[in-house]
Amino acid sequence: xxxxxxxxxxxxxxxxxxxxxxxxxxxxxxxxxxxxxxxxxxxxxxxxxxxxxxxxxxxxxxxxxxxxxxxxxxxxxxxxxxxxxxxxxxxxxxxxxxxxxxxxxxxxxxxxxxxxxxxxxxxxxxxxxxxxxxxxxxxxxxxxxxxxxxxxxxxxxxxxxxxxxxxxxxxxxxxxxxxxxxxxxxxxxxxxxxxxxxxxxxxxxxxxxxxxxxxxxxxxxxxxxxxxxxxxxxxxxxxxxxxxxxxxxxxxxxxxxxxxxxxxxxxxxxxxxxxxxxxxxxxxxxxxxxxxxxxxxxxxxxxxxxxxxxxxxxxxxxxxxxxxxxxxxxxxxxxxxxxxxxxxxxxxxxxxxxxxxxxxxxxxxxxxxxxxxxxxxxxxxxxxxxxxxxxxxxxxxxxxxxxxxxxxxxxxxxxxxxxxxxxxxxxxxxxxxxxxxxxxxxxxxxxxxxxxxxxxxxxxxxxxxxxxxxxxxxxxxxxxxxxxxxxxxxxxxxxxxxxxxxxxxxxxxxxxxxxxxxxxxxxxxxxxxxxxxxxxxxxxxxxxxxxxxxxxxxxxxxxxxxxxxxxxxxxxxxxxxxx
Numbered sequence: 001x002x003x004x005x006x007x008x009x010x011x012x013x014x015x016x017x018x019x020x021x022x023x024x025x026x027x028x029x030x031x032x033x034x035x036x037x038x039x040x041x042x043x044x045x046x047x048x049x050x051x052x053x054x055x056x057x058x059x060x061x062x063x064x065x066x067x068x069x070x071x072x073x074x075x076x077x078x079x080x081x082x083x084x085x086x087x088x089x090x091x092x093x094x095x096x097x098x099x100x101x102x103x104x105x106x107x108x109x110x111x112x113x114x115x116x117x118x119x120x121x122x123x124x125x126x127x128x129x130x131x132x133x134x135x136x137x138x139x140x141x142x143x144x145x146x147x148x149x150x151x152x153x154x155x156x157x158x159x160x161x162x163x164x165x166x167x168x169x170x171x172x173x174x175x176x177x178x179x180x181x182x183x184x185x186x187x188x189x190x191x192x193x194x195x196x197x198x199x200x201x202x203x204x205x206x207x208x209x210x211x212x213x214x215x216x217x218x219x220x221x222x223x224x225x226x227x228x229x230x231x232x233x234x235x236x237x238x239x240x241x242x243x244x245x246x247x248x249x250x251x252x253x254x255x256x257x258x259x260x261x262x263x264x265x266x267x268x269x270x271x272x273x274x275x276x277x278x279x280x281x282x283x284x285x286x287x288x289x290x291x292x293x294x295x296x297x298x299x300x301x302x303x304x305x306x307x308x309x310x311x312x313x314x315x316x317x318x319x320x321x322x323x324x325x326x327x328x329x330x331x332x333x334x335x336x337x338x339x340x341x342x343x344x345x346x347x348x349x350x351x352x353x354x355x356x357x358x359x360x361x362x363x364x365x366x367x368x369x370x371x372x373x374x375x376x377x378x379x380x381x382x383x384x385x386x387x388x389x390x391x392x393x394x395x396x397x398x399x400x401x402x403x404x405x406x407x408x409x410x411x412x413x414x415x416x417x418x419x420x421x422x423x424x425x426x427x428x429x430x431x432x433x434x435x436x437x438x439x440x441x442x443x444x445x446x447x448x449x450x451x452x453x454x455x456x457x458x459x460x461x462x463x464x465x466x467x468x469x470x471x472x473x474x475x476x477x478x479x480x481x482x483x484x485x486x487x488x489x490x491x492x493x494x495x496x497x498x499x500x501x502x503x504x505x506x507x508x509x510x511x512x513x514x515x516x517x518x519x520x521x522x523x524x525x526x527x528x529x530x531x532x533x534x535x536x537x538x539x540x541x542x543x544x545x546x547x548x549x550x551x552x553x554x555x556x557x558x559x560x561x562x563x564x565x566x567x568x569x570x571x572x573x574x575x576x577x578x579x
Contacts, residue, residue: 002205003063003489004028005106008041011120011127013189014053014112018127023106029491030579033062033106034467035089036505038078039512041109042087043575046512050082050181051163051188053113059100059154059194060108062467066101066202067210069484070217070476071469073098073284081180083165083337083378084397084421087512090182091464093283094175096152102198114190121150121195132192136161139330143193144172151197157332159366160187164376166337167366170329174291174299175283178334180398180420205490213483217476221287224475226435233290233471234280236269238303241402243268245307248434248443249540250407252400253311254352255343256393256526259404259534259542261311267318272300275318288471301325301335307402308339313352320355327359331366337378338362340399344379348388395422396522405525406534406542408433410449412550416523417453417557419509427456428470435474446549450556458502465505504578507561511575514568523554523567 006028011018023037031037038060048055057079064072075097081088100108104124117132135143143155153172160167160183167183168176177183204210221227228234245251246264253261265271272278272292278300282289292300301309301322309321328335342361346352353361364372374382379399383392393400398421405412414427424430429452433443459478463470468481478495485493513522525545534542555565564570 002203003067003485004033005101005104005200007105008107008109009105009122009127011108011110012112013110013114013118013191016114016118016129026579028063028106030501031505032462032465032501033065034060034074034076034465035078035091035461036465036501037107038076038089039087039505039508041107042078042080042512046080046087047516048080050080050085050185053189054111055080055185057110057182057185057189057191058107059110061097061101061106062465063489064466064468064484065097067204067488068214068285069468069488070214070221071283071286071288071472072466073286074467074469075100076464076467077169077177077182079182079185081182081420082163082184083181085516086396086420086518087509088180088182088420089464090177090179091467092171092175092177093286093469094152094171094173095284096154096171096173096175096196097467098284099152099196099198101202102200103196104198104200108194110189110191112189117190117192119147119193119195120191121147123151124198124200135192140170140332141330147193147195148172150195153193153195155193156183156186156191157330157366159332160184162366162368162376163187164333164366164368165378165381166334168328168332168334170332173284174281174329176329179336179423181334183332202488204488206487210484210487213480213487217472217480217484218287220475220477220480221472226431226474227288227471233474234288236273237290237292239267239269239272239292239306241303242306244434245402247538248407249535249537249542250404251307251311252393252402252404253535254314255312255347255391256400256404256528257347257532259407260537261316263316264307264311266316267306267310267321271318272306276300276322283469286469288469290471298326299329304402305335305339308336308343309358312339312343312402313346313358315352315355315358317355320358324358324362327362331363333362333366336401337399338365340393341375341379341382344383344391344393345375347391348383348386390527393526393528395525396420396518398422403430403434404534404542405529406545408443409446409545410443410452412525412529412545413446413449413553413557414453414456416525416554417457419506419513425470426460427453428460429453429456431474446553450553450560454557454560455499457506458499461502461505462498465501507574508578510561510563510567511569520554520565520567525550
């Protein structure tokens, strides 16, 4: 078989058993891998509680992983989120995905609950269940140092062990399976780490076509101002967005009360490069290298992290922001939800945390001690318990990232239609609404946004299933990646076919959510965005969002998707009609 290995490893931690299974070829062809294949494999278990031992934790690579396809050394981890209750997937790049594929696997499915803490070590010739009691309670660097000689590591820290609802799974090379709390799912299984190593090669069906398609992708990368341009993500990483969001007046500030932070320049891309001597870093084999690190190898924070520990909490201390990022990475906390929870707490109590308080509060979160016991629940549950539910800036319990929806109406709609909750990456309308020059005015219009978001969601579902990085599509398109996929697998793929696969994945996720009680009421922004203006300036006015127009465009989105006015399915047989 070309591209795919056609093999799934099923591990039951309760019985300490493992077996390899063949994946039906039809599922591979129609769901690809990554997010799509993981979501399809949840069909029989999506109603389970996230902490039920039978709930699977699925690691799935894509058919391009293991090849020289740009940005394809990625995987998705799929389960049900304990933070949101939604079906959930997170994408991460790095050596772990590459080496998981090199063990001869497309998918690892972990179920059960180990009687004692355990680490899985996976190689092409078998699986070991290594006692991890001595590592339970250890941070990520300690864990990686202890087992890293066996291969690439995916591990949890104290946050995952203690059931923090937004705990991450961290990769040994610094990548994170962030958002949604899948680290807590892993912790509930008493699985401390997974280590993978292998030497299996991914076979390519048509090397000549592959080389041509790859050359086209690299040419488009080089031509794009947002990848290799002087101010692109290769130069400054995602931190290029700090100044851009300030200019657009859509940088979330003081728990989204404002949309402009006067001191954001303290943690902009140029500021961090000068202060830290930032150097290029990135995922394994990626030509863009959008991540940044110090000359000593310390991983530096990305845009969402600096903005939320910065403006959202009224902090301008670069050292404190970098230290907060370090603490989250060491203890296994999602930076976006951690920072957003602190900002909601700060507004409720009338005082945002001081810069010097941040590391201690994050440690309390991860260990669930003192004030951290409440903070570990995320902003929605915290705000409800403190009697101010309206101050959680979240959708479906997932805290909004660092793009204020009052400044980009496509983003406002995308936050709400996202199947996993308030996430910018499901549709990612940034290039259309934010990155263009001159400053686009249609970002303050809902006209046409329902269709744009639908197409973008379908496209990104296919991209997450290939699995490739969304930053690739600042330059390349589905056309080039369809050619890469065709060359790799020997099966004809086109952009329309990939779009249809993405559509099937999005609708499957929504069906799962609706079956678990989600509806139109959950596809809604917090009231603040409909009643309070943002911060205006430089000739840009940031008014509240017109609720009537938002509701009209949401109705249109449901019609395009073939859903009821409540955002769900009139036909309960949807799943039975899918491959």
